[in-house]
Amino acid sequence: xxxxxxxRSCFEYVDSQLPRVxxxxxxxxxxxxxxxxxxMTLLDFLRHNLKLFGAKEGCGEGECGACTVIMNNRTVxxxxxxxxxxxxxxxxxxxxxxxxxxLSILQQEFIKYDALQCGFCTPGMLMSARALLDRNPNPTxxxxxxAISGNFCRCTGYESIINAVLSAAKREREExx
Amino acid sequence: MMDKKxxxxxxxxxxxxxxxxxxxxxxIYVHDMELPGMLYAKVLHSPYARARIKSIDTSxxxxxxxxxxxxxGKDTDHKIGLYLVDKRIIxxxxxxxxxxxxxxxxxxxxxxAERAISLIEVEYEELPAVLTIDDALExxxxxHEDINELDGGGVxxxxxxxxxxSWNKTIVGDVEKAFEEADLVVESEMYLPAAAHxxxxxxxxxxxxxxxxxxxxxxxxxxxxxxxxxxxxxxxxMSESDIQVIVPSIGGGFGGKAGVHLEPLVTLLSKACNGxxxxxxxTRREEFNQLPSxxxxxxxxxxxxxxxxxxxxxxxxxxxxxxxxxDYGANVGRTAIYSGAGPYxxxxxxxxxxxxxxxxxxxxxxRGFGHLETHWAIxxxxxxxxxxxxxxxxxxxxxxxxxPGKRTVSGEIVTExxxxxxxxxxxxxxxxNWTGYQSGEERKAQxxxxxxxxxxxxxxxxxxxxxxxTATSVIMQMxxxxxxxxxxxxxxxxxxxxxxxAQIAAETLDIPMxxxxxxxxxxxxxxxxxxxxxxxxxxLMGGNAVIRAANDMINQMKEVxxxxxxxxxxxxxxxxxHIYHVHHPHKRLPYSKLARGYIYEDGTAIGGVIIGxxxxxxxxxxxxxxxxxxxxxxxSWTFGAHGVxxxxxxxxxxxxxxxxxxxxxxGKVINRxxxxxxxxxxxxxxxxxxxxxxxKFDEKGRLRNPSFTDYKIPTAMDIPDEMVAIFIENPELxxxxxxxxVAEHPMISVPSAIANALYDxxxxxxxxxxxxxxxxxxxxxxxxxxxxxx
Numbered sequence: 001x002x003x004x005x006x007x008r009s010c011f012e013y014v015d016s017q018l019p020r021v022x023x024x025x026x027x028x029x030x031x032x033x034x035x036x037x038x039x040m041t042l043l044d045f046l047r048h049n050l051k052l053f054g055a056k057e058g059c060g061e062g063e064c065g066a067c068t069v070i071m072n073n074r075t076v077x078x079x080x081x082x083x084x085x086x087x088x089x090x091x092x093x094x095x096x097x098x099x100x101x102x103l104s105i106l107q108q109e110f111i112k113y114d115a116l117q118c119g120f121c122t123p124g125m126l127m128s129a130r131a132l133l134d135r136n137p138n139p140t141x142x143x144x145x146x147a148i149s150g151n152f153c154r155c156t157g158y159e160s161i162i163n164a165v166l167s168a169a170k171r172e173r174e175e176x177x
Numbered sequence: 178m179m180d181k182k183x184x185x186x187x188x189x190x191x192x193x194x195x196x197x198x199x200x201x202x203x204x205i206y207v208h209d210m211e212l213p214g215m216l217y218a219k220v221l222h223s224p225y226a227r228a229r230i231k232s233i234d235t236s237x238x239x240x241x242x243x244x245x246x247x248x249x250g251k252d253t254d255h256k257i258g259l260y261l262v263d264k265r266i267i268x269x270x271x272x273x274x275x276x277x278x279x280x281x282x283x284x285x286x287x288x289x290a291e292r293a294i295s296l297i298e299v300e301y302e303e304l305p306a307v308l309t310i311d312d313a314l315e316x317x318x319x320x321h322e323d324i325n326e327l328d329g330g331g332v333x334x335x336x337x338x339x340x341x342x343s344w345n346k347t348i349v350g351d352v353e354k355a356f357e358e359a360d361l362v363v364e365s366e367m368y369l370p371a372a373a374h375x376x377x378x379x380x381x382x383x384x385x386x387x388x389x390x391x392x393x394x395x396x397x398x399x400x401x402x403x404x405x406x407x408x409x410x411x412x413x414x415m416s417e418s419d420i421q422v423i424v425p426s427i428g429g430g431f432g433g434k435a436g437v438h439l440e441p442l443v444t445l446l447s448k449a450c451n452g453x454x455x456x457x458x459x460t461r462r463e464e465f466n467q468l469p470s471x472x473x474x475x476x477x478x479x480x481x482x483x484x485x486x487x488x489x490x491x492x493x494x495x496x497x498x499x500x501x502x503x504d505y506g507a508n509v510g511r512t513a514i515y516s517g518a519g520p521y522x523x524x525x526x527x528x529x530x531x532x533x534x535x536x537x538x539x540x541x542x543x544r545g546f547g548h549l550e551t552h553w554a555i556x557x558x559x560x561x562x563x564x565x566x567x568x569x570x571x572x573x574x575x576x577x578x579x580x581p582g583k584r585t586v587s588g589e590i591v592t593e594x595x596x597x598x599x600x601x602x603x604x605x606x607x608x609x610n611w612t613g614y615q616s617g618e619e620r621k622a623q624x625x626x627x628x629x630x631x632x633x634x635x636x637x638x639x640x641x642x643x644x645x646x647t648a649t650s651v652i653m654q655m656x657x658x659x660x661x662x663x664x665x666x667x668x669x670x671x672x673x674x675x676x677x678x679a680q681i682a683a684e685t686l687d688i689p690m691x692x693x694x695x696x697x698x699x700x701x702x703x704x705x706x707x708x709x710x711x712x713x714x715x716x717l718m719g720g721n722a723v724i725r726a727a728n729d730m731i732n733q734m735k736e737v738x739x740x741x742x743x744x745x746x747x748x749x750x751x752x753x754x755h756i757y758h759v760h761h762p763h764k765r766l767p768y769s770k771l772a773r774g775y776i777y778e779d780g781t782a783i784g785g786v787i788i789g790x791x792x793x794x795x796x797x798x799x800x801x802x803x804x805x806x807x808x809x810x811x812x813s814w815t816f817g818a819h820g821v822x823x824x825x826x827x828x829x830x831x832x833x834x835x836x837x838x839x840x841x842x843x844g845k846v847i848n849r850x851x852x853x854x855x856x857x858x859x860x861x862x863x864x865x866x867x868x869x870x871x872x873k874f875d876e877k878g879r880l881r882n883p884s885f886t887d888y889k890i891p892t893a894m895d896i897p898d899e900m901v902a903i904f905i906e907n908p909e910l911x912x913x914x915x916x917x918x919v920a921e922h923p924m925i926s927v928p929s930a931i932a933n934a935l936y937d938x939x940x941x942x943x944x945x946x947x948x949x950x951x952x953x954x955x956x957x958x959x960x961x962x963x964x965x966x967x
Contacts, residue, residue: 016288047209052202053202053209054201054202055202056206056208056209056377056378056428057208058377058378058379058461059461059884059885060460060461061461061884061885061886063461063884063885063886064377066377093202094200094201094202095201095202097200097201098201103197103201107200107201110196110200111193111196111197111200112192114192114193114196114850114851114853114854116193116196116199116200116671117429117670117671117672117673117854117858118376118378118426118427118428118429118430118670118671119195119198119199119204119426119428119671120206120376120377120378120428120429121377122199122200122202123202126200145893145894145896146893146894148892148893149892149893149894151892151893152375152377152885152890152892153377153893154374154375154376154377154429154431154858154862154890155429155671155854155858156854156857156858156861157854157857157858157859157860157861157862157896157900158861158891158892158893158896159857159896160853160854160857161893162893
């Protein structure tokens, strides 16, 4: 039996105890305004406050890339970014990739090339690929490899992911321009 | 015959059934789960490899606001273990590895739990530890002083007053006599370090204990919901039916999530918090340091061979540095006695496989368990023998390879249905244009350029190591519109089990793929029993169960249709979602008209709801004789081969893989797209084991690289320039549509193929993994020095 804090409520929230700070930003095209614990990471903010569970925590140390999101057109490891650093930023997560039930070309090519297995790295992988194609619509194999080299995948061996990104680049060049 | 038939779904490169969910970030992993009233757990670990806990003071932790429970070894004496029951859920008197759980806290959030952990005061007395294979064998210090009480159940053999958790043996013929007769005897010692699975989702579990009934509900990132249930029931002295285990999406397993892990501990915490749900998620550091790894292994092999290359004797000692608890490790060791001579026929064999307790993080199953390890030694040894004989290593392998009519080391006679390792080797040799080793002169000429190229080949085999009564089952229900829901206890951790199950169900029923839905989120209260999703067994065993269930549905529909058409059942066939009369094809009924009974025009209904049932149990397996290792351990073998071409930078020791070709006799490809991903993913994981991975311990048994910063797994920059997957299809008569399992096999023999190519490139034999740039560069420097002296 739980014999702790007999005189206290069992449901108090414990955090850094620091005063709340306002945070205003745009996530997947929607304006967000919240008062938050200033020690909170961007990843925690997305997952706990906004309930966007696409970005994952694979290591919490910025090594694995499972938490990758796009912040102001650049990829970040959201586990290493404080939420307050995203003040005024535009954030894109995996949840923002498809619109009105229609998968983006990149997502379609991930399916076509079977660029995923367990799916845990997939949201981060997609964001790194998205950011690459946004800045370089015609990447070489080496450029794709480099762009996703911060995203670990233990399942696929990467080849299918690289092929999916190259194919998505080609389709986007043909269909979107 | 089987392979000539055109199939509707089987063999096609179909998209995986859960792909849309996964590219939209929708799947719910336990990692993502929150439940009302949920508490968060953190764990205190032993900082010592071996120590006595003199005292624990938890008062400050307990007083911290937000802390709901603090547990230590005093609060539980339950023991748990997969094969040998040797592990306390929380250490009490002695801690046996650095990372072992000493205390656990449940609190309102992770930060509070973490703070509470930091307030627990433990006084330890550090004790001398068993840290090497030789220390373990010497047995001066016992990791488990109560080893004599362990029961191996006739399958595992703990040795009295020792650190040997299990000593399994195979003895066939007379090796000593054969060594005397042999033209050449080759002895070598090889080693590979412990390795980490590193699933991207670390181990995580949530438990909720009903405080009134004691019933337990668990959500866990696991490969084995039914094994979790069974082992916990045994440990807690409960009925299996009072434990419900649910596995939603799982972020990678690779064997590390088989068996039972965090579940008992969170259950105790939930109990201590009046049944509030408690979540415990391993940090990445804990994933390396607390949760089990692949064992390090030392092999000492002696091979007797005739001038023509015929191997007549093979003797091996496989010693597994298996860590503090036996877990899966004992079974990993057991694979060596039926598979530890490789895919070769050898008349005289003696294999000793010893799973050793040491004071390190314990070991468990890792993709193709036991096989990557033994095949590192076996397939290196084959090349070394070939060098000494002056023979092409391809020819040496072909001379000895298993083929129909030949015997495995455990006495099984290979048939056409077993598959062909020779076909695999031939295919990869062709793919990389293998023409034998290059000459010494060619090597010297290359060395001057600073970059040297070489090619290597290796064979492999694996059969699952499973209990003789391993079983799986499936329930399939038809909806009113003729669509089918499949309930099966498979865990799809990315290998594609759900897709393969859907394909086989749709194929057998002859309906569109879209009409089959595999109901995932396996729930032991709702899904029918499955042993575990391990051992590359699901396509074969689950596939067979699905065929049986689908045929059961077809038979039920035919019985009703026979009444409607007033004919004998044997006149009825099924095709494209219909039951029809073989002589009067216009007499046909769609499945939808039979799914919930057939209704006559006047309203009379016959038949009933169509529910198919399929069950499959491994047939004919036997225990292995404790003294000779003879018996039938293998439900199905899958053979394969790798061929690699690589380039080494002589200065840096850096290996660049130009081409990696792999061939497997899979019997029948069920899904060409998914199988390709299994092969290439496995090969890259094998490249990690070969080149960059390996757990490093300091002189006190502390893990020095428990993070991705210091433990390097392959990234996209580390893959071969070209990977080729080749599928040989000699059908397995016992397999669904002729298929065999192949999920684990791609990893096996990758390190040996790479090291064999290094020999071809450099003329240097490597005996230890990893083949890291520093190890390769140092070996090259040493070799150059020797060359100069000579």
